[in-house]
Amino acid sequence: MATPKLLADDDRFRIIEWTIEPGDAIELHTHEHDYAVIGIEASTMWAVLPDGSELEVPIVPGEGYTRRAGATHRMENRGDVRVVFTEVEAKASTAP
Template sequence: MSDGRVHIESDRTRVTTWTIEPGGAIPEHLHEYDYVVVPLVDGAMTVVQSDGTVLETALRVGVPYDRPAGARHRVENRTTETVAFTEVELLP
């Protein structure tokens, strides 16, 4: 199970907090905008790209990373701990 809660949606940004329970996933989606991810927990998540490539992503509380627009992927939690992060999309 996963849950996304939008906190801000303006003409410049969309800020969403995502929580993914163990065994849960965010279904495949396309990032239309550049974005920044700020982890809320230490842990790991699995990113399955549209071509089937699997990436393990380490999460460290408060250590952000950014990605460009165009990514299409599914995000899975294959761990035994809840994954949580805030995503900031940079709208045009």
């Protein structure tokens, strides 16, 4: 199983550092909030979508990507090095 480390959690953001060891996964889940992923260690993970399709997701240290709420997937580490990234969920906007 993947290991989450909660770094911060308030009414606006949740920040989690994820570690997925080789052969492990983050089980199927749906993101309730918009989110960003920032790479910590170089690796590759696989997003397995509910319809069975798959996406290869490179993790590059210091680089990131964003996704909208509603994304549903299982994240797998099929490689021989661990996957480490930080996920930032935007829970609420402070805009008027």
